[in-house]
Amino acid sequence: MAASDLHALANPLRFQRLATALTPWLLALGLGFLFVGLWQGLFVAPDDYLQGKTVRIMYVHVPAAWFASGGYLGMAIAALSARIWRHPLADLAVRAIAPVGATFAAICLVTGSIWGRPTWGTWWVWDGRLTSMLVLFLLYLGVIALTHLHEDRARGLKMAGYLAIVGTINLPIIKFSVEWWNTLHQPASIRLSGSSIHPDMLQPLLLSAVGFLLLFAAIVLVRMRTLIAEQRLEARALRRAARAG
Amino acid sequence: MAVAKPKQQRLVLALAAVAVLAAAGVIASFALQDTAAYFKAPADIAASPPAPGQTIRLGGLVKTGTVTRPGDGLELHFIVTDMKADTNVTYRGLVPDLFREGQGVIATGSFDAQGVFRAQELLAKHDEKYMPPEVAKALEKQGHPVNAS
Numbered sequence: 001m002a003a004s005d006l007h008a009l010a011n012p013l014r015f016q017r018l019a020t021a022l023t024p025w026l027l028a029l030g031l032g033f034l035f036v037g038l039w040q041g042l043f044v045a046p047d048d049y050l051q052g053k054t055v056r057i058m059y060v061h062v063p064a065a066w067f068a069s070g071g072y073l074g075m076a077i078a079a080l081s082a083r084i085w086r087h088p089l090a091d092l093a094v095r096a097i098a099p100v101g102a103t104f105a106a107i108c109l110v111t112g113s114i115w116g117r118p119t120w121g122t123w124w125v126w127d128g129r130l131t132s133m134l135v136l137f138l139l140y141l142g143v144i145a146l147t148h149l150h151e152d153r154a155r156g157l158k159m160a161g162y163l164a165i166v167g168t169i170n171l172p173i174i175k176f177s178v179e180w181w182n183t184l185h186q187p188a189s190i191r192l193s194g195s196s197i198h199p200d201m202l203q204p205l206l207l208s209a210v211g212f213l214l215l216f217a218a219i220v221l222v223r224m225r226t227l228i229a230e231q232r233l234e235a236r237a238l239r240r241a242a243r244a245g
Numbered sequence: 246m247a248v249a250k251p252k253q254q255r256l257v258l259a260l261a262a263v264a265v266l267a268a269a270g271v272i273a274s275f276a277l278q279d280t281a282a283y284f285k286a287p288a289d290i291a292a293s294p295p296a297p298g299q300t301i302r303l304g305g306l307v308k309t310g311t312v313t314r315p316g317d318g319l320e321l322h323f324i325v326t327d328m329k330a331d332t333n334v335t336y337r338g339l340v341p342d343l344f345r346e347g348q349g350v351i352a353t354g355s356f357d358a359q360g361v362f363r364a365q366e367l368l369a370k371h372d373e374k375y376m377p378p379e380v381a382k383a384l385e386k387q388g389h390p391v392n393a394s
Contacts, residue, residue: 046377046378046379047377047378048375048376048377048378049376049377049378049380049381049382049391050343050345050348050371050381051343051371051375055375058375080259080263083255083259084252084255084256084259085252118342119341119342119343119369119371120341120343120368120369120370120371121339121341121342121343121344121367121368121369122368125283125368126283127283128281128283165259165262165263165266166266168263168266169266169267169269169270172270173270173274176274177281180274180281181277181281181282181283182282182283182284182285182286182304183283184283184284184351184368184370186349186370186371186372186373187372187373188373189373189374189375196372196373196374196375197374197375197376198375198376198377198380200377201375201376201377
């Protein structure tokens with residue numbers, strides 16, 4: 001059942017129809033959640049007992065960090081299915097996700113740096129968490145660079161896929177860096193056992209995170225549709241050139 | 246069957262590659278245990294004391310009630326603790342806003358001949374708890390201060 005559903009989606013036309021229908025909903029809901037989450041986070045949520053207003057950077061920094069990592073996992077799974085099942089949309093998904101994930105990682109790094117200066121007293125240190133997050137950003141850049149290897153796109157996509165898959169090794173390192181090693185960055189606040197963030201601050205954080213997630217999905221779908229359209233145009237141009245020649 | 250075979254081969258190959266990769270990651274992480282640490286705790290230093298003058302990072306909590314500014318008031322004295330061992334620290338310079346008793350601190354510097362850690366740089370390290378000031382105050386009133394050290 002699940003496998004046949006997956007194959008139905010592998011049909012680019014059917015995917016296009018589904019993506020076209022889903023995109024406006026994801027976009028509207030994502031913007032809605034983001035607006036409410038950030039509004040609550042910036043204006044309604046209380047100051048932190050230690051950090052004061054500075055803590056409000058969290059409502060952007062943490063969701064960006066979550067979905068920079070989550071997006072990478074999605075990209076790696078797409079790369080893996082491209083290599084194993086030769087799924088026609090999988091390579092497209094890799095190309096669609098990479099720049100969005102890179103942007104999220106950049107948002108995480110920049111807001112983290114702005115947060116670090118007033119709280120820790122430094123813009124940057126080479127501790128385990130900050131370094132592994134920078135590595136995530138660089139991995140995204142590597143994947144983007146390889147997918148643009150124009151002389152031989154198929155080979156470029158293959159190499160980008162392998163890099164994406166190998167790079168997943170960095171995900172548990174990001175997650176557990178703050179537990180395995182002494183770091184300047186504090187350990188995770190939200191765990192399976194509960195949260196050490198006060199509920200009045202946790203609620204806007206989660207709302208903002210849902211907004212970030214939906215927007216990530218919406219942008220990826222728009223990019224996939226664009227890439228499919230681009231491929232079609234290229235194919236048409238090639239056919240025309242062949243006929244003219 | 247003949248069609249499925251290369252697909253299955255690729256799947257097995259991919260799974261094997263992922264397993265090897267995961268193992269490599271775990272081994273590398275364990276190997277990095279010491280070198281990837283951003284700072285040493287007082288207990289680490291007690292276990293293997295660095296040579297005087299050797300620059301290291303010392304991290305832990307600022308022990309409550311130990312922050313003093315003796316003499317001209319420009320030099321900060323305090324004890325960094327990890328609850329197992331204590332280290333005496335002195336520092337002259339700008340102090341980060343979040344430097345508090347009971348909070349985390351990372352000091353870069355070296356030990357002098359008397360065994361006092363002379364810090365050149367001070368960074369504040371905070372924990373993973375976030376709460377409004379009223380809640381922190383209420384906790385303290387009930388005898389459960391947020392940072393008990």
